[in-house]
Amino acid sequence: xxxxxxxLPMSVHCKGAAALLAGAIVALGGAGCSGPDESDRVTVLxxxxxxxxxxTLADEVSDDDEIALSFGASSALVEQLRAGARADVLATAxxxxxxxxxxxxxxxxxxxxxxxxSLVLAVPTGNPGSxxxxxxxxxxELRVALCEPQVPCGAAxxxxxxxxxxxxxxxxxxxxxxxxxxxxALGEVDAALIYRTDVTSSMEIVDxxxxxxxxxxxxxxxxxxxxxxxxxxxxxxxxxxxxxxxLLAEAGFETP
Amino acid sequence: xxxxxxxxxRRGDFELDVTLEVSAGSVISLLxxxxxxxxxxxxVLAGLLRPDSAIIELDGExxxxxxxxxxxxxRHRRVGLVLQDYxxxxxxxxxxxxxxxxxSRGVPRRRSRSVAAAWLARLGVGDVADxxxxxxxxxxxxxxxxxxxxxxxxxxxxxxEPLAALDVGTRPAVRADLRRHLADYDGCAIVVTxxxxxxxxxxxxxxxxxHGRIVQEGTPEQVxxxxxxxxxxxxxxxxxxxxxxxxRVATVGPEAVVTLAHDAAGPVHIAFSPASVxxxxxxxxxxxxxxxxxxxxxxxxxxxxxxxxxxGPVPVLADVTPLAVADLDLAPGIAVWASVKATEITVYPx
Amino acid sequence: MTxxxxxxxxxxxxxxxxxxxxxxLLLPLAGLLARAPWNRLGEILGSDGVLTALRLSVLTAxxxxxxxxxxxxxxxxxxARGSFPGRSLLRGLVTxxxxxxxxxxxxxxxxxxxxxxxxxxWLESATGTTLPFTTxxxxxxxxxxxxxxxxxxxxxxxxxxxxxxxxxxATLGASPWTIFRRVTLPAVAPGVLSGAVLCWARALGEFGxxxxxxxxxxxxxxxxxxxxxxxxxxxxxxxxxxxxxxMIVVAVAVLALLRDRWLVRG
Numbered sequence: 001x002x003x004x005x006x007x008l009p010m011s012v013h014c015k016g017a018a019a020l021l022a023g024a025i026v027a028l029g030g031a032g033c034s035g036p037d038e039s040d041r042v043t044v045l046x047x048x049x050x051x052x053x054x055x056t057l058a059d060e061v062s063d064d065d066e067i068a069l070s071f072g073a074s075s076a077l078v079e080q081l082r083a084g085a086r087a088d089v090l091a092t093a094x095x096x097x098x099x100x101x102x103x104x105x106x107x108x109x110x111x112x113x114x115x116x117x118s119l120v121l122a123v124p125t126g127n128p129g130s131x132x133x134x135x136x137x138x139x140x141e142l143r144v145a146l147c148e149p150q151v152p153c154g155a156a157x158x159x160x161x162x163x164x165x166x167x168x169x170x171x172x173x174x175x176x177x178x179x180x181x182x183x184x185a186l187g188e189v190d191a192a193l194i195y196r197t198d199v200t201s202s203m204e205i206v207d208x209x210x211x212x213x214x215x216x217x218x219x220x221x222x223x224x225x226x227x228x229x230x231x232x233x234x235x236x237x238x239x240x241x242x243x244x245x246x247l248l249a250e251a252g253f254e255t256p
Numbered sequence: 257x258x259x260x261x262x263x264x265x266r267r268g269d270f271e272l273d274v275t276l277e278v279s280a281g282s283v284i285s286l287l288x289x290x291x292x293x294x295x296x297x298x299x300v301l302a303g304l305l306r307p308d309s310a311i312i313e314l315d316g317e318x319x320x321x322x323x324x325x326x327x328x329x330x331r332h333r334r335v336g337l338v339l340q341d342y343x344x345x346x347x348x349x350x351x352x353x354x355x356x357x358x359x360s361r362g363v364p365r366r367r368s369r370s371v372a373a374a375w376l377a378r379l380g381v382g383d384v385a386d387x388x389x390x391x392x393x394x395x396x397x398x399x400x401x402x403x404x405x406x407x408x409x410x411x412x413x414x415x416x417e418p419l420a421a422l423d424v425g426t427r428p429a430v431r432a433d434l435r436r437h438l439a440d441y442d443g444c445a446i447v448v449t450x451x452x453x454x455x456x457x458x459x460x461x462x463x464x465x466x467h468g469r470i471v472q473e474g475t476p477e478q479v480x481x482x483x484x485x486x487x488x489x490x491x492x493x494x495x496x497x498x499x500x501x502x503x504r505v506a507t508v509g510p511e512a513v514v515t516l517a518h519d520a521a522g523p524v525h526i527a528f529s530p531a532s533v534x535x536x537x538x539x540x541x542x543x544x545x546x547x548x549x550x551x552x553x554x555x556x557x558x559x560x561x562x563x564x565x566x567x568g569p570v571p572v573l574a575d576v577t578p579l580a581v582a583d584l585d586l587a588p589g590i591a592v593w594a595s596v597k598a599t600e601i602t603v604y605p606x
Numbered sequence: 607m608t609x610x611x612x613x614x615x616x617x618x619x620x621x622x623x624x625x626x627x628x629x630x631l632l633l634p635l636a637g638l639l640a641r642a643p644w645n646r647l648g649e650i651l652g653s654d655g656v657l658t659a660l661r662l663s664v665l666t667a668x669x670x671x672x673x674x675x676x677x678x679x680x681x682x683x684x685x686a687r688g689s690f691p692g693r694s695l696l697r698g699l700v701t702x703x704x705x706x707x708x709x710x711x712x713x714x715x716x717x718x719x720x721x722x723x724x725x726x727x728w729l730e731s732a733t734g735t736t737l738p739f740t741t742x743x744x745x746x747x748x749x750x751x752x753x754x755x756x757x758x759x760x761x762x763x764x765x766x767x768x769x770x771x772x773x774x775x776a777t778l779g780a781s782p783w784t785i786f787r788r789v790t791l792p793a794v795a796p797g798v799l800s801g802a803v804l805c806w807a808r809a810l811g812e813f814g815x816x817x818x819x820x821x822x823x824x825x826x827x828x829x830x831x832x833x834x835x836x837x838x839x840x841x842x843x844x845x846x847x848x849x850x851x852x853m854i855v856v857a858v859a860v861l862a863l864l865r866d867r868w869l870v871r872g
Contacts, residue, residue, distance in 0.1 A: 075841030083843070100841070143721075143739060145821070150840030171739035172821030173828075175839035183821065187722050188738050304773045330776040337777045343770055347792045356788070357778035408779055 041066045042231035043086060045077040047093035047152070047218065048178045049117065049195050053247040054091070054239075060247075061238045067231075073151050073176040074098075081106045081223065088226035089235050091218060093117070093177070094152035098219040111221035114240050115253040117195045119156045119214045121206040122184055129190030131206055134161065137168040137191060145183040145192040146170040152216060153177040157193040160214045197252040218253070257281075257411045257443045263300050263310040265293075272296050272468040278412075278444040285459025285476075286448045289487055293468040294448045298414045301446070302337050303330030315411045331360075333412075336405030340417040342397045344389035350376065350400045351385040357408035375403040379437060394422045395430045402437065413438075413445040419454055431457055452491045456480070464488050482604050483527060495533070495572050497526040501603065512570045514546050517598040524603050530563060532600035533574035535584060535592045547595035548572070552588050555581070566594050638851055643844040650848045658825045659833035660852075666741060666829060667809040670748035674756045674805045677749075679798065682760035683786075697761075704754045711750055712818025719746065719819070743820035744827050748809035755808055756801040763797025764790070800864055807860040811853065 046054050048071045058067040070077070074092040078101050081087060090107055091114075092098045098111050123131050129142045137144050146168065147154035154173065161168050171189065174180040181198035183189050191206075195216075199205060220239055222232045238244050245255040259278040265271070272293040278284050288294050299305035301312065303319075306327070312320040314335075319328045344353045354372035359365065376382045379399040384392055392400065398418060405413060418434060419427050435458055438445050447458050455462055456476045463473040464485070472484045483489040489496030499508035501520035508514055514526055534540065539547055550568025557563075561575040564586060572594050576586075584592065643650070650656060684690075685697050703711055719726045719737045730736050737743045767790060775785045791798070813831040820827040822836065834849040 073839040076839050079838070079841040079843050097841075143736070148822070148836050148840060150836070150842070170823065171826075172823050173836075174822055175817075175836050179817075186716060186720065188716065188720050188821075302773075302777050304776070330773075331779050331781060333777070334779070335777055337774055339770065339774065341770075343768075343774050345771060345775075345789060345792075356775070356780070360775070360778055360780035360784050360788075404778070 040228070040231070041068055042088050042228050042235050043068045043070070044089040044091065044235060045070050045072070045080065045085075045087045045223075046089075046091040047074045047077070048072055048176050049093055049153075049197050050091060050115075050218070051178075053244075053251040053253070057238060057244055057247050060243060061235075067235065075100075075151055078104075078106065086227065087223045088228050088232040089220065090223055091220040091239070092152070093218055094155065094216045095219060096155065097152055098221065101221070106224055107221040108224045108226075109222055111219040112236070112240060113217045113256055114220050114244065115218040115248045115255055116215050117197055117218065117253055119153065119160055119193050119216065120196050120199065121191060121208055122181075122194050122199055122203045123191050123206060124184060124187050124189075125202055125204055127204060127206075131191045133206065134164040134166045134168075134208065134212060137161070137170075137193075138166055140169055142169075142191060143189040144168060144170045145172050145174060145180050145189040147177055147180050147193070148173040148175055151176055153180065153193075153195060156214045156216050160193060160212065163214075164212050195252075199252070215254075257315045259301075259315075259412055259444045260313045261301060261310070263297060263307050263312065265296055265300060265305070265307045265310075267296070270296075270468060274465065274468070274470050276463065276470075278446065280444060281442050282460045283438050283445040283447060283458055285455035285462050286446055286465060287450065287452065287455045287462060287488075287491065288465035289450065291467075292465040294465055295416060297465070298337070298416055298446070298448060301412065302335050302414055303328065303333050334408065334410045336408065336410035336413040338398075338401045338405050338413070338415045338418055340420050342389075342401040342421070344392075344397060344401055344404070346389050349386050349388060350381065350392065350396075353389070353400055354385075354403045354407050356404060361408065372403065372407050375407045376400065379403050380433070393426075395426050398422065398430060399433075402434075406437075406441065409443075411443045413441060413443055415445065415447045417449055418447065419449075419451070434458060452493075481527075481602065482525065484525065489527065493573075494527050494529055497570065499524060499526060506603070509569050512548060514570075514601065515598050516601060516603055518603065520603050520605075522605065524605055526601055526603055528596050528601045530573040530575040531561075533572055533594050533596050535564065535566070535574050535576055535580065535586070535594055537584060537592065539593050540595045545595040545597055546601075547593050549591065549593055552586055552590045552592060554588065555586065566592060568594075570594070572596075635854060638847055638854070641843075642847050642851055646844060647848060650845055651852070653845075655824060655833060656845070656849065659828055659830045659849075662741070662744075662825060662827075663810055663829040663831075666744045666748055667806050669745045670752055670809040671756075671802055671806045673745065673749045674753045674809075675798070675802060678753050678756040678801075678805075679760055682757045682764060685757070686761045686764035700757050701754050703751050708751055708812065708814025709818050710814075712747060712815035715743075715747060715750060715815060715819040719743070738819060739821045739823065739827060741820075741826055744816055744829060747815040747819045748812045751812050751815055752805040752808040755804040756798075759797050759801025759804065760794060763794035763801075766797075767793045803860055803864055807857060810856065 044054065044067060046069060051071050054069055058069055074094065074097040077090065078097055081090065081101065082104060090101060101107050102111065121131070121134060123129060136142060146157050149155060149158050172183060174183065177195055177198055180192050181194045184192040184194065185200055185202055220236055222229065222236065226232045248255050257280045259276070261276045264273045274297060286294050296305065300307045300310065307320065307322065309322045310320045314333065318326050319333055320326060345356065348356065351369060351372055354376055355368040358368035358371055373382065373385060376385055379402060381396050381399045381403065384396050389397060419431055422430055431454060438458060449455050459476065461473065462476055462479045464471050464479065466485060466487055472479055472488055479488060480492040483492055483494055483496055486496060497508045497514065499506040499514065501516065501522060501524045503519050504516050506514045506516055506520065506524055506526060508526065548568055548570040550566040552564055553567040554565040555562055558575060562578055562581050564574045564576060566572050566574060574594055586592070681700065685693065716738065717723050721727065721730060721736050721738065726737060737746065771789050771793065772785050775789045780788070811831060813835065816827070816829060817832055822828045822832045828836065830849055830853060834846050837845040837849065
């Protein structure tokens with residue numbers, strides 16, 4: 001008697017479960033395709049220091065396409081591509097990282113140099129640590145912030161220090177350029193080697209002899225297997241064109 | 257080591273107002289229904305509750321005087337407390353429990369333990385010294401708790417329902433033991449209980465509290481022979497009526513009259529035991545008997561007898577044999593006559 | 607017949623959402639296990655950077671837990687037993703680090719204890735030392751985020767403790783400190799222990815406040831989570847994955863330990 005009665009509620013539940021499962025799959029599958037048609041979107045992976053100029057550029061040029069920007073440390077971005085992230089454009093903060101991307105077959109075509117950034121010795125306004133040159137970075141009592149050597153700004157900093165023959169005593173090795181600049185902006189360090197473009201009004205730049213300055217080149221390329229090749233090309237053109245150069249210059253970059 | 261306590265506590269609607277005197281070496285049984293204020297009084301005496309107004313003198317020392325502002329904290333009062341649940345510290349052995357008070361007062365560990373061990377032995381639980389409280393039986397735990405309280409030689413010993421947590425079978429033996437130990441103790445002791453037998457066995461004097469006031473105190477004989485309230489009467493198993501006497505007759509209700517064996521006058525208590533009440537289907541003969549009509553309200557085994565509660569103008573308890581119950585065909589609702597001889601009645605002024 | 611009833615009792619409707627929930631929790635772990643460089647496991651775990659970070663993490667988490675115990679137990683006691691105006695407000699404040707994004711916590715710590723901060727500048731002028739970029743700063747950041755766990759666990763245990771034991775101890779002549787040490791603390795010991803374990807685990811995993819307030823330097827302030835973050839930033843996915851697995855193993859071990867405690871307590 002009980003055996004005969006049970007199956008009825010069970011089958012109702014089974015049907016409900018199947019409907020739920022189907023709905024879930026549709027929802028998940030559709031999540032990535034909301035809004036405009038997928039082919040209209042351009043996904044750009046760019047170094048963190050390009051945040052302001054690229055954001056403004058995206059606002060100014062996007063009329064047909066939707067430009068999705070993702071910023072981070074260049075090496076992290078390359079790692080994301082290696083892990084299979086879908087993107088259309090890659091913009092790195094140095095040649096070494098772009099070379100890794102090229103070697104791994106992650107980008108197509110020749111990468112283009114579209115900007116240059118110098119690494120500068122910056123101090124908080126008022127120069128509380130009385131820093132006059134690179135040699136001061138070896139002083140124990142000074143609080144110094146550098147980028148982690150394995151990221152582009154860190155590699156550049158190491159190069160700078162090596163050329164100047166300075167054995168620096170950093171107190172923190174930050175994971176990206178922004179964080180390093182952030183420590184300086186907060187006044188927690190007396191000196192930092194940061195990109196010129198990250199210098200704010202609360203900082204001063206210490207002049208250095210020209211041969212001591214390290215300049216990093218920014219490269220841009222289309223990602224291999226980009227789903228929106230036309231959009232990628234349009235974006236790259238915008239970056240290397242007049243609008244892009246203007247915005248980059250305003251941000252403090254040098255343009256070729 | 258005597259105690260003189262005058263305590264008043266107000267808590268919401270409840271008000272406790274008592275004056276108590278305990279002479280050295282004596283044991284007071286504090287009886288009362290739930291909510292009467294017994295535990296409140298103990299808490300005040302132990303120093304765990306601040307009274308609204310009180311004067312307490314223990315062994316000549318003023319422990320509380322709310323008028324002068326004196327207040328001795330619990331830890332300095334040397335009052336021993338044994339609660340119904342014993343509350344032995346679960347993470348310590350029986351020996352460590354008993355030694356706790358001594359250790360807290362700075363007595364070195366070795367000496368505390370030997371004193372505690374002696375106390376445990378004296379109370380008959382020396383062999384469980386190394387066991388944890390959860391491994392002890394109820395009786396053993398009670399004795400360990402008592403040893404713990406006595407080891408610091410308190411001036412006043414307070415026991416709150418000391419036998420309530422034991423099962424009925426072990427109670428008589430433990431009760432007798434406790435009486436012996438209390439007799440050996442030379443401070444004042446107050447035992448709070450709701451069990452009349454316990455009160456009678458353990459106490460040299462009885463003090464009855466109802467609704468925060470002392471309604472009766474005296475020796476066990478005084479209280480049981482002459483209960484002053486219904487509660488006490490019921491407790492000691494007596495029938496108690498109140499009435500107005502005029503010569504040999506006392507009026508206890510609109511249609512109820514009691515004939516007495518002796519003359520009396522004015523407001524009186526009339527008491528007789530249930531065993532002296534006879535039940536019959538009709539009004540009994542004999543002028544020496546007081547008789548009232550009523551109906552059976554309740555029946556319950558009471559040892560070898562059956563205690564029958566009879567409702568009516570004069571409600572009474574009657575103890576009858578099971579045979580009589582069968583003969584009379586007694587059942588709730590049945591009409592009966594209850595009668596008692598005048599000579600079995602005790603009369604005393606209210 | 608019995609088996610059939612047992613099957614019918616589980617609502618089939620629950621199986622799908624429960625399965626999805628389980629997938630959300632387990633798929634990342636499965637992904638880590640799948641992509642882990644098993645052949646390089648020993649090399650990475652034995653590398654200087656990882657060992658240093660591990661040592662630093664264990665040291666700072668333990669110190670932070672000690673601080674939380676010393677400061678948190680009295681605080682919990684005050685919250686559970688005290689009666690003073692503003693007690694409920696204080697309790698609310700104690701739980702703030704629980705809901706605060708850790709980076710915000712780090713910024714708050716900087717504002718207070720940084721070089722230019724209210725306490726920090728006084729500290730510098732009085733003793734010449736500053737807190738940021740020191741291991742002490744790491745311990746402070748970890749204590750800040752982990753303390754609520756301990757305080758809440760201990761306060762709960764204290765509230766549930768039977769105070770009559772403490773009453774009896776008082777009548778036996780024990781001072782308040784003796785009562786706390788020999789009666790209250792043993793009674794709440796399980797709560798203290800589980801609070802301390804949670805505290806330690808939270809301190810070990812602390813990232814946002816540490817990197818903002820203390821910075822990131824190997825051996826001084828770069829704890830395991832910071833080491834993993836640096837590895838990601840540098841593109842070294844393998845190290846990041848290995849460190850993630852390490853931290854998950856530690857977390858699972860901690861929770862297993864706690865569960866045993868809970869089960870034993872019943």
